[in-house]
Amino acid sequence: MKVLHFCSFYRPLGGAEKLLFNVLDLLEQNGVENVIVAPELGSNGPTGLRKEYFVEFLEFPFSRSTLYASLSRNWALLRVLRQILRLEKPDVVHLHNQQNPFIYLACLMSGTPMVRNVHDPRLYCPTNWRLLPDKSLCPHAFGRACLTEGCVKPTMADARQLFATIFNRQLSFWKTTLIMESRETWAMAIQNGYREDQLCLIPNCTPLPPLQQEMEEKASHEDSSQNTLLFVGRASYEKGLHFLLNALPRVRNDFKLFILTAGDYYEQQIAPLVERLGLGSKVEVRFDTSYKDTATFYSKADVVVVPSIWFEPFCMIGIEAYSHLTPVVATRTGGIKDWCVDGETGFLVDIFDEYALARRIDDLLDNPALRKEFGINGYRRVQQNYTDKIYFQRLYALYEKVTQDGKDYSYRLPGMARRAV
Amino acid sequence: MLAVKLDALPDIEIQRILVLRTARAPQVQWALEQLRAKYPSAIFAVLGTQLRDNTLFDGMRQFEIREAWLKPSGFRAFEREVRSCRFDLAVMVLNGDGSTGYEDVSRVMNRIPASTKLVAGFNHRWYAWNHASFSSGFLLSRWLCNALEYLLLGFTYACMLLKSSRPAYMPTGQGRRAPGYEQ
Numbered sequence: 239m240k241v242l243h244f245c246s247f248y249r250p251l252g253g254a255e256k257l258l259f260n261v262l263d264l265l266e267q268n269g270v271e272n273v274i275v276a277p278e279l280g281s282n283g284p285t286g287l288r289k290e291y292f293v294e295f296l297e298f299p300f301s302r303s304t305l306y307a308s309l310s311r312n313w314a315l316l317r318v319l320r321q322i323l324r325l326e327k328p329d330v331v332h333l334h335n336q337q338n339p340f341i342y343l344a345c346l347m348s349g350t351p352m353v354r355n356v357h358d359p360r361l362y363c364p365t366n367w368r369l370l371p372d373k374s375l376c377p378h379a380f381g382r383a384c385l386t387e388g389c390v391k392p393t394m395a396d397a398r399q400l401f402a403t404i405f406n407r408q409l410s411f412w413k414t415t416l417i418m419e420s421r422e423t424w425a426m427a428i429q430n431g432y433r434e435d436q437l438c439l440i441p442n443c444t445p446l447p448p449l450q451q452e453m454e455e456k457a458s459h460e461d462s463s464q465n466t467l468l469f470v471g472r473a474s475y476e477k478g479l480h481f482l483l484n485a486l487p488r489v490r491n492d493f494k495l496f497i498l499t500a501g502d503y504y505e506q507q508i509a510p511l512v513e514r515l516g517l518g519s520k521v522e523v524r525f526d527t528s529y530k531d532t533a534t535f536y537s538k539a540d541v542v543v544v545p546s547i548w549f550e551p552f553c554m555i556g557i558e559a560y561s562h563l564t565p566v567v568a569t570r571t572g573g574i575k576d577w578c579v580d581g582e583t584g585f586l587v588d589i590f591d592e593y594a595l596a597r598r599i600d601d602l603l604d605n606p607a608l609r610k611e612f613g614i615n616g617y618r619r620v621q622q623n624y625t626d627k628i629y630f631q632r633l634y635a636l637y638e639k640v641t642q643d644g645k646d647y648s649y650r651l652p653g654m655a656r657r658a659v
Numbered sequence: 660m661l662a663v664k665l666d667a668l669p670d671i672e673i674q675r676i677l678v679l680r681t682a683r684a685p686q687v688q689w690a691l692e693q694l695r696a697k698y699p700s701a702i703f704a705v706l707g708t709q710l711r712d713n714t715l716f717d718g719m720r721q722f723e724i725r726e727a728w729l730k731p732s733g734f735r736a737f738e739r740e741v742r743s744c745r746f747d748l749a750v751m752v753l754n755g756d757g758s759t760g761y762e763d764v765s766r767v768m769n770r771i772p773a774s775t776k777l778v779a780g781f782n783h784r785w786y787a788w789n790h791a792s793f794s795s796g797f798l799l800s801r802w803l804c805n806a807l808e809y810l811l812l813g814f815t816y817a818c819m820l821l822k823s824s825r826p827a828y829m830p831t832g833q834g835r836r837a838p839g840y841e842q
Contacts, residue, residue: 299760302728305811306804307762373837375829383824385816395727397812404815422830429828480840502684506713511840547837570832590835 239637240271242328242350246297246335248276248290249283250529251500252472253554254357257442258334262288264630270637273326275319289326293318298338300402301395308398312340319344330637333414339402342409351640352414353438356423357551361410362430364396364403365389367476367548375549375571375589379429380407411436415640417633419552420573426549438636441576443629444557446620452537456563456613459538465493465603468539468564470532470555473503478545478569481590483511485545486520488596491603496539497523498532536562540609541602544568544578547589552576556584557624560616565609567598577624583616663777663785665697673698677746677771680707681729681764683754684715690752690779691715704744706737706767720744730763731770742772749773751788753781765793 243262247255262272266288273289276282277296284290295315300308315338323331323344331345333354345352359368362380370376371388378387390396410416416432417440418424427437447455471477479497486495495517497504504523512521527535536542542559543566544550550572557577559566566584568574580586585598602609676694680687691703704720707729711721722741724733734741749771751764768776769790776788 302760302763304762304801304805305808306801307760309804372839374835375833377827377829377834378824379826379828381822381824382820385819390819392816394812397815398808400819401812401815404818426828429826475840484838484840505684505715506709510712549833586832588832588835590838 239269239330239641240273240326240328241265241330241332241637242273242275242323242326243332243334244275244296244336244341246277246337247282248274248285253442253552254335254355256529256554257355260443260445260626261629261633264626265633268630268634270634273328275322291322293322296336296338296341298340301399303398305398312338316340316344320347323348323350329641337402337406339406339409342406342414346409346412351643353417353636353640354410354414355417356419356427359423359426359549359551360403361407361416362426363389364400368426369476369548373475373547375547379431415636417636420550420576422549422572422575423551438632440629440632440636441573441624442552442554442557443624443626444554444561444620446561446617446625449614449617452561452563452617455537459534461538465491466539466541467493467495467599468498468535468542468559469495469545470498470535470542470558472501473497473499473508474501475507476546476548478547478589479508480511481547481569481592482543482545482595483508483515483517483521485592485595485599486517487515488593489603490596490600493520493599493603495521495543496535497521498527498535499523500526533558533562536564539564541599542566543595543599544574545595546571546574548572550574556616557620560613560620563610563613563617565602565612565616567595567602569595577619579615579619583612583619663787665693665785673747673775674701675704675744675746676701676748676750677704677706677741677744677773678719679729679749679751679764679767680705680710680716681752681754681761684713686754686779686781687752688715689783690750693779693785694748694750698748701748704746706734706741728763729767731766734767734770738770746771746773748775748777749788750777750779752779761793765790 245258249255265272275291275293278292278294282292295311298312319341328350331350331352333352335355335357337360358366360366364384368376384390390400414436416427416437418427418437419442424437424439469479469482473479512518536559542555542564544553544555546553546569552573556566556568556574560583566578568578568584568586569589570586571589578584578586587594587598676698678690705716706722708724710716710723722737726733749768751768753761768788778786778788780786
């Protein structure tokens with residue numbers, strides 16, 4: 239089987255990219271041929287591990303471009319993509335995180351069945367994060383509330399982005415199976431008009447080292463003189479670092495919080511807050527930590543905190559922490575509710591409930607036996623639901639299904655897509 | 660765009676440098692480090708968004724644009740001031756290898772009367788600035804497309820207003836109002 243992958247970022251970056259490289263390795267180990275199409279960016283480079291195309295305009299700035307620029311540049315893109323699809327003749331196209339509707343158009347015109355990972359709500363939210371302007375969670379389906387709530391403003395940039403979102407969304411109803419990472423993203427897709435037969439629930443996965451090896455690793459890092467908290471991820475608003483930092487002064491135990499992050503959000507938004515709250519001596523930040531070093535931090539940590547305040551599609555941090563036997567205190571939102579069993583593998587708290595968050599961190603810091611129990615329960619949960627092997631079986635079954643169904647679904651294609659390419 | 664080597668540029672004439680902040684901080688930081696190494700005695704200024712509270716721009720004269728993007732309309736408020744500074748070198752910094760989406764920033768560059776104008780590429784290379792690299796199409800076809808765009812976008816808003824936002828979705832435990840950490 240040959241799979242053509244479209245990805246926005248083809249380099250180690252966040253959870254989505256970690257999953258991407260993991261999936262590519264898994265597929266190749268099982269005899270699937272992968273071909274990559276990624277944007278031509280300085281930071282996206284060839285790995286030499288598989289066939290890779292780097293294409294200009296794949297990530298197109300619609301909000302900053304006039305209609306003329308959008309059409310002319312994307313017309314060129316469409317021709318290039320059709321050439322690639324003609325040349326490669328993939329059995330399936332797998333879309334990872336792309337937002338350019340012209341990619342959809344090229345795939346529809348080629349008649350190749352598509353699967354798409356839904357890593358964020360951009361198919362049905364013009365602001366990307368499904369947060370209202372006051373940063374609360376948005377309950378609305380894609381529609382007039384996007385205008386009345388003030389998410390889309392009457393400016394050219396917003397109007398262009400809205401148009402691109404509608405275009406992308408309409409095309410995604412055709413010949414595409416959406417891979418939902420959690421039950422909550424599934425529910426939101428249904429809320430936004432997607433059919434159940436076009437959705438497929440495949441939760442993310444993480445490599446799982448042997449239990450004995452992890453227990454030894456964890457024991458080697460044990461340090462009773464210091465409680466270690468860990469936050470991993472972007473320091474942007476939706477990841478809830480503001481919420482965590484505001485809760486920390488209420489934590490009774492002494493602790494050290496390690497923040498592993500990347501990008502310039504931290505310096506702009508979080509560093510002044512750390513200073514204002516007087517947490518300078520308790521917070522240590524590391525930028526661009528490698529996957530290997532991040533794994534060591536998971537092992538060293540007593541508690542991993544996931545304070546996300548948006549509808550997390552899945553959040554890999556939790557299952558990664560579990561694979562290193564570390565319990566999690568997380569917010570009750572999105573995919574987190576699928577992997578974190580409250581009182582069994584960690585604790586769940588309501589979004590923005592600073593007292594509950596601090597109390598749950600203390601509950602775990604006070605009780606090393608409970609931490610150990612939750613860590614092992616978490617490891618078992620990953621073993622049962624989120625291993626590479628399970629992910630591959632589910633994904634391969636989906637590929638086979640869409641390849642089989644591809645011809646049957648062709649009547650749903652728009653007129654131009656039925657033409658011979 | 661024509662690639663240039665920073666080392667090949669003349670040293671003596673460049674005393675005042677204006678950097679257009681149109682990219683993320685690490686990219687701008689790279690450009691600033693290169694320029695500071697080449698012109699250690701030059702005075703730096705920065706024009707763009709989100710300049711305040713950013714240590715990267717400490718000690719630099721700041722022209723902060725309030726709008727989301729640097730555009731000629733936002734630049735108008737500073738135009739006289741910038742012109743009076745008589746910059747020797749103006750630099751725009753790109754977030755990606757493509758030049759698409761920077762037409763408005765390039766228009767601002769066009770209005771800055773600096774003797775040398777450069778582009779700091781995402782691939783860590785320097786280019787000579789040329790407005791034609793950032794603008795697209797013939798005037799008439801662009802004008803027609805722009806007119807069509809206004810109609811299309813109006814139609815988009817109208818369609819959105821007619822589309823219901825129901826049903827609502829909000830599971831328990833997730834409906835708290837944000838406490839305003841950042842606003």
